[in-house]
Amino acid sequence: MQRRKASHRRRAQQLAGLIVGTMRRGLPAPTFALKSNEASAEAEIRASRALFAEDFIAITEFSAMSGDRQTMATKVMQGVRVLEVAQFTFTPAAGAILADWGADVIKIEHPVRGDTQRGFLNMGGVQLDPLRHTLFEHPNRGKRSVGIDLSTAEGQELLYEMAKHCDVFLTNYLPQVRQKNRFDVEHIRAANPNIIYARGSAWGDKGPEREKGGFDGTAFWSRSGIADCMTPPELPGPLSQGMPAFGDSIGGMFIAGGISAALFHREKTGEAAELDVSLMSTAAWASGANIAQAVETGVITKNAMPSSGGGAKNPFMGNFWTSDNRTINLCMVSPTGLIRDTFEHVGRPEAADDPRFQDVLSLIEHSKAASDILVAAFAEKPFAYWREHLKTLKGQWAPILNLLELASDEQALANDMLIEVEGADGGEPLKLVRGPVQFNGEALETTRSPQASEHTEIVLMEMGVDWDRIEDLKSKGAIA
Amino acid sequence: MKPGTRLKSAACDTEVMVIRAADGTIECGGAPMDEAKPADAAPLAADFSAGTLMGKRYVDADGRYELLCVKPGKGSLSVDGVALVVKDAKPLPASD
Numbered sequence: 001m002q003r004r005k006a007s008h009r010r011r012a013q014q015l016a017g018l019i020v021g022t023m024r025r026g027l028p029a030p031t032f033a034l035k036s037n038e039a040s041a042e043a044e045i046r047a048s049r050a051l052f053a054e055d056f057i058a059i060t061e062f063s064a065m066s067g068d069r070q071t072m073a074t075k076v077m078q079g080v081r082v083l084e085v086a087q088f089t090f091t092p093a094a095g096a097i098l099a100d101w102g103a104d105v106i107k108i109e110h111p112v113r114g115d116t117q118r119g120f121l122n123m124g125g126v127q128l129d130p131l132r133h134t135l136f137e138h139p140n141r142g143k144r145s146v147g148i149d150l151s152t153a154e155g156q157e158l159l160y161e162m163a164k165h166c167d168v169f170l171t172n173y174l175p176q177v178r179q180k181n182r183f184d185v186e187h188i189r190a191a192n193p194n195i196i197y198a199r200g201s202a203w204g205d206k207g208p209e210r211e212k213g214g215f216d217g218t219a220f221w222s223r224s225g226i227a228d229c230m231t232p233p234e235l236p237g238p239l240s241q242g243m244p245a246f247g248d249s250i251g252g253m254f255i256a257g258g259i260s261a262a263l264f265h266r267e268k269t270g271e272a273a274e275l276d277v278s279l280m281s282t283a284a285w286a287s288g289a290n291i292a293q294a295v296e297t298g299v300i301t302k303n304a305m306p307s308s309g310g311g312a313k314n315p316f317m318g319n320f321w322t323s324d325n326r327t328i329n330l331c332m333v334s335p336t337g338l339i340r341d342t343f344e345h346v347g348r349p350e351a352a353d354d355p356r357f358q359d360v361l362s363l364i365e366h367s368k369a370a371s372d373i374l375v376a377a378f379a380e381k382p383f384a385y386w387r388e389h390l391k392t393l394k395g396q397w398a399p400i401l402n403l404l405e406l407a408s409d410e411q412a413l414a415n416d417m418l419i420e421v422e423g424a425d426g427g428e429p430l431k432l433v434r435g436p437v438q439f440n441g442e443a444l445e446t447t448r449s450p451q452a453s454e455h456t457e458i459v460l461m462e463m464g465v466d467w468d469r470i471e472d473l474k475s476k477g478a479i480a
Numbered sequence: 481m482k483p484g485t486r487l488k489s490a491a492c493d494t495e496v497m498v499i500r501a502a503d504g505t506i507e508c509g510g511a512p513m514d515e516a517k518p519a520d521a522a523p524l525a526a527d528f529s530a531g532t533l534m535g536k537r538y539v540d541a542d543g544r545y546e547l548l549c550v551k552p553g554k555g556s557l558s559v560d561g562v563a564l565v566v567k568d569a570k571p572l573p574a575s576d
Contacts, residue, residue, distance in 0.1 A: 113571050124576060426531070451536055471500070474499075
């Protein structure tokens with residue numbers, strides 16, 4: 001026993017530097033609820049637990065002194081541990097949001113293949129560097145990765161042990177795979193009855209197609225009516241989504257919201273809920289205003305072909321083309337009090353005195369005439385002029401920007417919309433978009449996504465798995 | 481070499497955690513690694529200067545060695561002069 005204690009202490013010390021390194025990277029301070037299967041050696045385990053705890057407390061204090069960011073920023077999910085068995089973007093994005101908010105998110109990946117998202121290297125014709133894999137970073141920043149083969153009995157047993165230490169189980173594996181590999185709700189709840197079980201799916205967990213897979217291109221964009229509404233009827237066919245992980249990223253936030261509510265509910269009542277968000281339900285909610293209108297009126301409203309000019313009823317609603325073929329969008333849904341200001345800003349003050357435009361009702365009546373004035377005015381000057389000149393416009397407007405312009409947009413940057421994480425290649429930091437919620441006006445700091453199975457040993461040891469067993473599991477291929 | 485041991489490069493900033501090891505000499509940048517850093521840095525051998533990457537695992541062909549990089553550096557890892565290779569995930573191919 002003495003020898004074993006010493007070996008535990010040595011290992012704890014050896015891991016110390018690694019853990020401090022991990023915590024400097026800003027990951028949540030681990031809580032060490034050590035457990036072991038070996039009931040026969042309970043006293044010994046208690047002793048070693050105490051040793052681990054001593055060392056780790058010392059490490060934690062050291063880390064706090066080093067000025068960790070988690071002591072500075074609001075971490076609403078601090079202390080929450082999420083076990084993620086998920087791939088691609090939609091459901092992992094929920095884990096990323098929770099990690100942004102301070103949760104300890106442990107991502108389980110296949111020991112050989114990893115998340116299939118890692119193989120997604122050709123995006124829109126652009127070849128991505130696997131060490132600077134933005135599509136992987138976006139939904140996986142701030143997490144730790146543990147490699148477990150869940151098709152093995154040993155791997156499943158390990159997952160159940162981990163589940164005992166977690167508050168949330170997050171998955172997007174199909175029902176038949178969850179059954180086959182025994183991590184469906186009944187299996188996970190058998191290990192931890194109080195765990196929140198969150199499922200992301202393409203088509204929902206009920207109905208005839210619950211076992212069918214899908215992506216946002218199918219379940220969010222195509223079947224939902226979105227592709228149909230976005231496409232002007234004059235075009236020969238529907239537009240494609242055109243934005244990778246668009247529905248996924250929206251839906252991931254929905255799952256994170258649901259999990260937050262479920263955590264609150266558990267806190268209040270002690271009940272752990274199951275929750276489902278599908279890409280189809282994500283699309284239906286995002287289109288909900290138009291779906292309700294279509295069902296009520298029987299009319300489907302669709303995008304019009306691009307043109308310069310205002311709406312049939314409201315000239316201050318629409319895109320206006322500048323002299324250098326860029327676009328300014330006006331969106332004054334309620335023009336009261338804005339008519340004179342708008343005409344003056346576009347250099348047509350005389351129009352403000354035109355009796356046809358003296359009030360909103362008359363403006364609506366003469367929408368075409370007002371729109372023509374705006375179209376001619378915007379076409380006289382370049383985009384840069386309008387961006388500067390319209391800064392004092394009272395009404396609502398925006399320049400139409402591209403993604404790179406957004407990434408350097410003053411207002412976006414002032415609101416900390418972009419974050420930086422280190423490049424896994426040791427090169428320049430990568431810029432990612434933060435989650436949409438800001439707490440206490442604080443900027444977000446997080447860490448790069450993990451390498452596949454980067455944290456297997458450290459996480460398993462935190463959870464009380466001893467080294468002999470780690471070696472055994474490794475030799476069987478159950479972990480990596 | 482015991483699992484869990486943390487080794488430092490004599491030739492660069494690299495540090496690794498030993499996950500699995502046999503009796504051979506673990507090297508970085510062509511020089512043996514040790515738990516302590518030597519007072520005088522060893523020269524970085526040109527053949528072992530491809531660099532290490534944080535969080536990557538390095539293994540030999542026979543599965544006798546596995547090192548987890550916990551601090552990157554300019555040297556690359558070897559055992560008895562034989563270069564270790566990155567144990568990378570082999571994801572299924574995917575494309576949009």
